[in-house]
Amino acid sequence: METKSYIIGVDFGTTSLSVVLVKTDDWQIERVINRETNAYIESSNTLVKEQSIKILVDSFNSVMEEINSLPNIHIAAYGFTGQMHGIVGLDKNNNAVTNLVTWEDRSGETVMDNATKMIDTIKTLAGDDTISCGYGIVTLYKWLVVEKRTDISSFCTIADYFVGLITHKIAMSPSMAHSIGLFDISTNTWNRRSIEKLGLDYQLFPLVVSESSLLGYAGDVPVFSAIGDNQASFMGAVSGTKKSMVLNVGTGTQISVLLEKGEVNKYNGYIDGVATQLRPYDNDYYLMATSFINGGATYRSLFNFMKEIAVSLFNLENIDENQLWSNMEKSAGFSIEEGDPLKVLPLLSYERNDFGKNGEITNITSENFHPGNLIAGFLKGLSENYKSALNPNILEKTDFIYGGGNGLKKNKVFVQILEQTFGKPIYLTSYDEEAAVGAAMNAAKAIQIEQIQKI
Numbered sequence: 001m002e003t004k005s006y007i008i009g010v011d012f013g014t015t016s017l018s019v020v021l022v023k024t025d026d027w028q029i030e031r032v033i034n035r036e037t038n039a040y041i042e043s044s045n046t047l048v049k050e051q052s053i054k055i056l057v058d059s060f061n062s063v064m065e066e067i068n069s070l071p072n073i074h075i076a077a078y079g080f081t082g083q084m085h086g087i088v089g090l091d092k093n094n095n096a097v098t099n100l101v102t103w104e105d106r107s108g109e110t111v112m113d114n115a116t117k118m119i120d121t122i123k124t125l126a127g128d129d130t131i132s133c134g135y136g137i138v139t140l141y142k143w144l145v146v147e148k149r150t151d152i153s154s155f156c157t158i159a160d161y162f163v164g165l166i167t168h169k170i171a172m173s174p175s176m177a178h179s180i181g182l183f184d185i186s187t188n189t190w191n192r193r194s195i196e197k198l199g200l201d202y203q204l205f206p207l208v209v210s211e212s213s214l215l216g217y218a219g220d221v222p223v224f225s226a227i228g229d230n231q232a233s234f235m236g237a238v239s240g241t242k243k244s245m246v247l248n249v250g251t252g253t254q255i256s257v258l259l260e261k262g263e264v265n266k267y268n269g270y271i272d273g274v275a276t277q278l279r280p281y282d283n284d285y286y287l288m289a290t291s292f293i294n295g296g297a298t299y300r301s302l303f304n305f306m307k308e309i310a311v312s313l314f315n316l317e318n319i320d321e322n323q324l325w326s327n328m329e330k331s332a333g334f335s336i337e338e339g340d341p342l343k344v345l346p347l348l349s350y351e352r353n354d355f356g357k358n359g360e361i362t363n364i365t366s367e368n369f370h371p372g373n374l375i376a377g378f379l380k381g382l383s384e385n386y387k388s389a390l391n392p393n394i395l396e397k398t399d400f401i402y403g404g405g406n407g408l409k410k411n412k413v414f415v416q417i418l419e420q421t422f423g424k425p426i427y428l429t430s431y432d433e434e435a436a437v438g439a440a441m442n443a444a445k446a447i448q449i450e451q452i453q454k455i
Contacts, residue, residue, distance in 0.1 A: 005074045006030060008067065009236075009440030011229065011433065012082030012158045014102065014251050017059050019067070020436040024076050024444070032433055033066060035059045041099060049104035049134075053088065053096045053161075060162055078166070078223045079443030081232035081435050082159030084179030087136035089143060089152040090161075094170050097151045100158050101139045104251075108133035108142075118142065126182060126194040130273030137181035137198075145199050154204050159226035167216025167223050171207040174280035175228035185280050211282065212446035224443045230254055230289050231281055232438030233404060237429050243399040247386070247418070247426065248434070249407025253295035255386060257394055258285040270391040290389050293349045294382060296407035299414075301348050302378050303328065306371070325410070328375050333413045335372035336380070342368045344377035345385070379414045383421040401426045404434045 005024040011017070015038075021031040037059050039051035067075075086105070089098035101107075108119030122141050123129050131137060136155060143149045156164065157176050164170040172180075174188045182191040190205045209215070213225040234256045238244040246256045259267070261284060271278055271288065281287040307324060310316040335341075340363070347359035361377070387395075403426040408415050419426050431437065 003072045003074050004030070005076050007076050007440045007443050008078045009433070009436040009438070009443070010063075010078065010080045010082075010159075010162070011232065011436035011439060012056070012080075012162065013229070013435070014083050014104070017056075017063060018433045018436045019063050020431075020433050020440055021067070021070075021073075022437065022440045022444075027444075029431055029433075029437070031070075032431070032436075033063050034433075035063060039100075045107075047106040047109055049102045049106070050099040051102060053099060056100065056158065057165075060165075075218075075221045077443040077447050078218060078221060079439035079441070079446075080159045080163050080224070080226035081229050081439040081442075082157060082162075082226060084157065084176060084228045084230065085134050085136060087139055087155045087157060087180065088161050089149075090154045090156065090170065091151055092153040094154070094164055094168075096161065098143070101136075103134040105139065106133045108138040110142075112146075118146065122198060125197050125199075126191075127197065128182060128191075128194055130277075131181045132274060135181040136179070137195075140200060141198055144201075152204070154206055156206055157226065160206070163215055163223060163226050166218045169215050171209045171213070171215055171225060173209060173211045173213065173225040173227050175211060175231045176226055177206070177208050178280055179228055185278060185286070188280065211280065212442055214446065222443075222447060224446050227439065227442050228279065229435045230256060230279060231287055232435040232442065234258075234281075234287060234438065235441050236434035236436070236438030237402045237404050238400070243397060245394070245398045245401045246404060247401055247408070248404040249295050249414075250405040251295060251297045253292040253382075253386060253405075253407070255290045255292075255390065257288050257398065259288050260285060266393070267391060275389060288394075290386075292386060292389070294347055294385065296405065298346050298348045298382065299378060299407065299411075302346075302375065329411055329413050331372035332375040332379055333416075335370070335376040336413065336417060338368060338373060338376070340365065340368055341380070342373040342377045344374070344381035346378045346381045347385075376413075376417075379411075379417050380421070383414075383418045386418075387421050395422065395424075398424070403428045406432065 006021040009020045017035040017037055019033040020029050023030050039055040041050045041052055085103035086101050088096050088100050091097045110118045112118055119133055123131055143152055156170050160172055177183045178185055182194045184191055192202045195202050209225050214222050215225050216223050233248050234246050237246045248254050276290040278286040279289055310319055343363040345360045347357055401424050415426055
């Protein structure tokens, strides 16, 4: 049997581990491996969101064993990506001494002894209002200043950690480092002055290397620095870049476009550094990303509400969840053209730039108070919330909107509503692992393999 050459793209998502094997001769996906990690650790503190390193390591090792058992393959390179913002604490030997504190963590909302929230103290000391809960810098402050831990000598994101397990080197690309906070994207360096104002040791911050840096080898296979999942998803979704937008609906939602570095000043009033950020991409472009905490997880909350009705009011214990998802979509589809719709602002998980803002349901009448209208209202509300946050010039100059994430691919009615709201067609990628594909593309670029065609 002929030996085939592949690039491996690895994505450590919030709830799953996805790996793609992409053929180097025609750039087609040969195999996809997915693992639901189920790594969350229960906590009595509702602000805490952590995942077990052991479970994540076991999932990764299981995937690697599966890859290594495949016959007649040659691996040309490994590319990595994964969830940004969250961090793992490391000892002096780069062993994990903490759980993974994810981007969902809200420990920064903790009220300190001085009656001030931790996040507000951090913003004041650092002189940076763009820091948000879930950023690694908040977790570091909690560990080292509030809890006074002495076992932590450094840190990294979860994708960097696994690159480090293979290469025995911890380093961060600008796209990952920027997600931690207190990082200058114009110089690709940590903001030492602000870090030290927080009482943190600048020396514990990891080495920053360029995107697509070779960090080591798995045997004789090159392994490259991990890139942010936002950047990877964009890279893995678009066919063209300059006039493309990527709308990705996963647990949360991100809308991303590329900006030439010379045109950034046009959007200074729009880029607030919180809801909308400039992020590292390559030598010529920044990635401008508008992030929404309310995405697929918000719609799942509505699903759970409907499921609870079935259980608590009708004593239906064995519910076919796939059928319920399908019925919700059908019910919403019948209701999206209603003349006097029930209106929903579905901010179940606050806003990134307004933690005190809650959702609401309005314009309720006896005529529109039906389950289908409520479901359609949720989807319309999410869609309108996304559009309202965009600079009109961005939408005007966009020729193509690429859609990604299960929040779109498993809900055609949501896609229809978004197309109506944005006034443009949405092209769904033909695969579900955009970030893993982007990680593979990043590695391919690093070893100068021509991508013969878009997947």
